[in-house]
Amino acid sequence: MLAARTCRVVAAGAGASLATVLAVLTGLGPAAAAEDGHDDPLGYVVDLEALDDPAVVAEGRRLYQRGCVSCHGVDGVGAPAGPPLRDAGAASAHFQLTSGRMPATVPAGAQPQRKPPAYGAEEITALVAYVASLGDGPEIPRVHPDEADVAVGGELFRQVCAACHSATGAGGAQSYGRIAPTLMESTPVQVAEAMRIGPGQMPVFGPERFSDEEVDEIVRYVQFLQEVGDPGGFALGRIGPIPEGFVAIVIGLGATLLAAFWVGKRREQSHDVEEGSA
């Protein structure tokens, strides 16, 4: 259920274009992504209706006591090893849990990385409901990327997101070992949440900064970056000229040097030479 964006099939139906044929043959080219009949393409994961249910909150509290309390303290007051969660809100809890960053496996202060979620959908629902009940934090944003203008989203993305996440969404380095993660695996809901809550080093982009429509546009563009194929062939990670230079030197120059080595090789016994030509 969680692997919404990772389950892609390459469409290779009858009447497929040359591009698709090649994509099938070589595994590159525009991979026509098709959700496999999934009913959660935006990555909500949780049951949004159940978040106010006292029984679910109670279940979340039980899970919290077991898995979170050592770092975040009783009732989310915070502890030396983790920040307080009183006003973290549903959005923050949802972002951290669905992206697998929480529960963290790195020491306090280090940057938690995306990994497969440790909890199932119902447990996440319960935990999100519990954290939301602690205080006054942002809700899980509702996203509607299907209605958004992708090109406008791209413009906004390049204005505010590309500096850290790169124009291609591949992520990048920051100071003192921090990393702006790749957005290639982020679900639409996670992108919107990250903007609203500003997890980790990321700045906050609240409603006074970006309207819901603008968030949808950016979400749409991230979705687009994930789906859009690479018409030029192997994308080399979409991280710019460094891998390109590597390929040019190792493969380009390497192959031509091998060719030179072969062409320049002297055949010691060249008896094949036809007499007539000499």
Place this chain on the structure above:
Amino acid sequence: MNTDGGRPSAPSGHRGTPLTRRTVRWLDRRVGAAGMARKALEKVFPDHWSFLIGEIALWSFVMLLLTGVYLTFFFEPSLEKVVYDGSYEGLRGLEITRAYDSALDISFEVRSGLVMRQMHHWAALVFVASTSAHLCRVFFTGAFRRPRELNWIIGVTLMILAIVNGFTGYSLLDDQLSGTGLRIAYNIAISIPLVGTWIASLFFGGEFPGPDIITRLYVIHILLVPGVLLALIGLHMGLLVRQRHTQFSGPGRTEDNVVGERVWPTYLAKGLGMFFLTSAALAALGGLAQINPIWLYGPYEPADVSTASQPDWYMGWLDGALRIMPSWEFRAFGFEVPNPFLQAVLVPTITFLLLFLWPFLEARVTKDHAEHHLLDRPRDRPVRTALGVAALSFYTVLFFAGGSDVLAVTFGIPINVLFPAFQVLLVVLPAAAGYLAYRLCKELAQRDQPGGEHHAREVAPPAPDSGESHRREVAPDDTPERQPAAEAGGKPRR
């Protein structure tokens, strides 16, 4: 042909002769070059695979010309704004410049435009790569020594021009990456003491981004620099033909002869083979490996920036220098010498000055002013080899420093650790690598002692002015042979 007056000596009844012979005869009656052409065909080129590295560069350049001409038919070097309405969904409806718009059209609308664009870019990267490899070959084998100092200077000039043209091409498309590169170039220009702001203003047509920069870069990229490159490559190869190629020492190979294959037909066929193989590699890269996906980078906006903003690889060492040099800035007489000047102006100036002067510096230090046609093996010149290896490792460290942010993500090492590490490596590695190379040369040379046939140079010292009159006699008639030999595909060294 038949209407031609003809010479009395012309064989009659040439109606039945093969087409080639008739063509040759027709041409010769007008140009009179059969003798020279024959000599060109019979020219001897020493064969060693490393002599073909220059050919890779030459053929990459040919591919650059071919693909580049195609691209000029579609590219519009203009900063005029248009609304993008092409087939790439991610940008549709945005206001972009004609330059960026036409580059997108080449990528998405023009049939086989993308593959041409990508081949062009890959060819540029391989062109500079093979030029550098060729330069290393010439350096480490001492092929720059008398009488080839001029050709060395031309070669270094070619390399600089190749880098310059690569950068102008990268900067033409007005995407986010090219604009960022231009902004850095602008700031490097204004960092030059006294004249920097003038240079920048004249070149950009005003303050950055400047209204004229793309048009000017375009003229430079497609006309000026390629023209000079073409002329210098011709000169480079003309000199090569005139001076004959160097050769490694071996049985029967001396300072006074050239041992190898004739141009016609074997060498020519191999050279053509190299062209096709080189261009095949570039075509494969152009079709299969995506390069510079400008549609992902977006149009240039001066306030926007993307992480992992890098130049193409051949500028990487300069970018690395800009990164890891300490934050020094000087003030002299109340004026400022900004930090980029040291790294981005002085470093390349010193680099290329040293390269230009190297043959003369070496000759002065070794007091060896004699003609050399036999190549050194790197081990026979441990000091030169060690210095070369040290210099190479210096620039390699700078090169990797230029990718520090990408390395930081890839290997999980903080930039703040990488920078000091590179600063230390920049000093330590050249010294260590140079010393190691020196020891290795000594070791290898010692191991070779008993065999010793490569010491032919020492056994038969060159005697440039020892009055060998048997060759002097034919010298005057030799002069016209240069041209046709070059035309007949004389061995290109670059």
Place this chain on the structure above:
Amino acid sequence: MSDGVGSEGQVHEGQQTSEKQASDDRSGDRPSRSWGERVVALAFTVAVLAGLALTVVYSVGGQAQLEGLFLAVALGGIGVGAVVWAQRFMPSEEVTEDRIELGSTDEEVKAFTQSFETGEESLERRSLLVKLGLGALGALGLAAVFPIRSLGPRPGRGLKDTGYAEGVRLVTVHGRPVRPDSLVPGTVLTVWPEGHEGDADSPTLLIRTGAGRLQLAQPTVDDIVAYSKLCTHTGCPVGLYQQQEQLLLCPCHQSTFDVLDGAQPIFGPAARPLPQLPIGVDDQGFFVALGEFPQPVGGGFWDRGR
């Protein structure tokens, strides 16, 4: 081969010798020869097919990967064929050719010098005319240099000025003015002087630091600071804001600036802090500049301090 060209061809380099072993025993090499022929034939055939495939790909609409692939195969086929052909069936004996003497003989040099001096003498007899002629050429050259000046304007105060002045509003790229309460802690916003939206020299970062009032050189509004977005190293936009650590990082060369400490550089090649814009709030509650940046923005230049 030496007698293959017409009668006009004269052999100047008579000392050519062929020292390679004669290749007259063809009889024993039949298998190898036919192998080579087959390879060449195969390579050329593959090239023919790839070339034809290329035309097909193009005419049905084109596809970059297939185009590159077929082009590579076509070119590579010809290349392989040519090389195998050359290596197997073309004369490959080693030929020795004498090097020519590059320098001219003393007599030639003397003859040249003589010719040159004869001409030179005739010029020297009209030395005034020669001098005048050279002067004319020099003046022409000088005059030809001046049009370079047309390429661009004099670099005046442009590098030192931005669109800011006292009372100029700070607006977003779309021209919307900004109120302090629209900046939540931990956010960052790029603004321009009103009327100069998108200008290359004046993007400015507005950051609410959430750190209480700051003691900085220029006036701030609450805990909100305004710094030039252009790196003082090479002018790249310093777009990476790490809100927890209050750092600004330049993606081009990794200069890092401390937001709470007047954007002093704490790492990387930049030597100077980002210029801080003095800001206030106008009577309608929008951000305004209280003046120009105290220092020129972006990378350094010769007379920056003047």
